[in-house]
């Protein structure tokens with residue numbers, strides 16, 4: 001046991017850990033490579049070796065700016081148009097960064113048939129660090145909202161609970177086939193939460209979008225239909241997602257505080273993730289960490305008030 005002194009970087013590596021030794025049971029724990037292998041022939045054709053038809057008069061830079069505004073299924077269709085289309089898509093920097101640093105997020109997007117956001121939106125979300133609802137580090141990507149969320153928010157807040165088709169009808173008045181109901185995913189079979197195996201695919205809609213479309217403040221009543229951290233639906237629509245950084249080989253996954261290993265304080269639980277800067281702020285608020293052996297028994301040292 002002892003208080004670790006040193007530089008800020010040493011504090012982060014000594015008082016925090018990159019991963020918890022427990023499964024999340026989100027989409028990230030499904031064998032995504034089996035459900036959605038990323039197709040890449042590795043071919044890189046010469047740009048002048050084929051045609052894009054009517055788009056040939058546009059400079060490649062303009063075409064790239066248009067392509068990032070397509071969803072992944074439209075991008076795949078464009079890729080199949082010609083060798084030149086294949087080459088332009090395979091060279092998109094945004095797509096390559098996601099493929100390189102978090103291929104499972106891309107697999108989850110394609111595997112769940114998520115068509116309601118484009119490459120630009122996904123790249124922008126993955127390059128930002130904050131949870132959309134609490135502004136702390138959001139270590140998960142929410143496929144329905146195309147937003148970052150933290151564990152506490154996606155397991156507790158009504159707005160992050162996906163809804164079934166029948167619930168969309170009961171609560172928001174939508175009918176099957178309504179053209180507005182485009183924000184949905186087709187779930188991947190797997191083991192979600194701590195006790196549920198879900199073998200069938202099912203369609204889930206984004207509650208926030210449906211509520212916005214109906215200009216309604218009504219949300220699904222959680223007391224009747226929502227089991228929060230034990231609700232499989234909440235885990236079927238999120239996947240762990242690192243903070244992408246084009247200047248580094250590895251992305252940033254965030255860290256967990258050792259001193260909060262048993263904490264359930266709001267905003268500072270054992271699940272809370274931090275960027276290195278956010279972790280230093282946490283240390284200044286909660287005090288240095290007394291590192292124990294085993295590390296799960298570590299605690300924050302009391303902050304001693306110094307009289308002026």
Ligand SMILES: [Zn+2]
Nearest residue numbers: 131134150153
């Ligand atoms: Zn949050």
Ligand SMILES: [Zn+2]
Nearest residue numbers: 257259260286
């Ligand atoms: Zn802590």
